[in-house]
Amino acid sequence: MSKPVNSSSSSTGRSTGSARLISHPAGAPGAPLRLCGRRIMMRPLVAHDFTAWSEVRLRNGDWLLVWEPKRSEYIADPARDREAFERRCVARDRERQAGTAYTLGLFVDNLFVG
Numbered sequence: 001m002s003k004p005v006n007s008s009s010s011s012t013g014r015s016t017g018s019a020r021l022i023s024h025p026a027g028a029p030g031a032p033l034r035l036c037g038r039r040i041m042m043r044p045l046v047a048h049d050f051t052a053w054s055e056v057r058l059r060n061g062d063w064l065l066v067w068e069p070k071r072s073e074y075i076a077d078p079a080r081d082r083e084a085f086e087r088r089c090v091a092r093d094r095e096r097q098a099g100t101a102y103t104l105g106l107f108v109d110n111l112f113v114g
Helices: 047-059 061-065 082-098
Strands: 002-006 019-023 040-043 105-108
Touching (some): 047 061
16 A cells, blocks of 8 residues: 655655655555565464464463453454454454554464464
């Protein structure tokens, strides 16, 4: 997604006073976002990550709960409810497309770890 940015100088170094468009480094808003290293990859979570994410989330639940806001008893737990997890993934996609948040899962050797 391109956003106007104030440009104080042109390529010649002179002040232009106009706006120019720059592209977000992740590319087009719908493009898959992946940050890759030799063994590590970070990418947005998708519906098929539920089983691995749920296992890690439940295993670390006691530690994570002290850092999270209290969830209403009327809201499904995404760690136990696949549809709630899928809604969470869709919400994170909307945030990424709006440029307001980039929530990524951490994978080592293509296995979800956090």
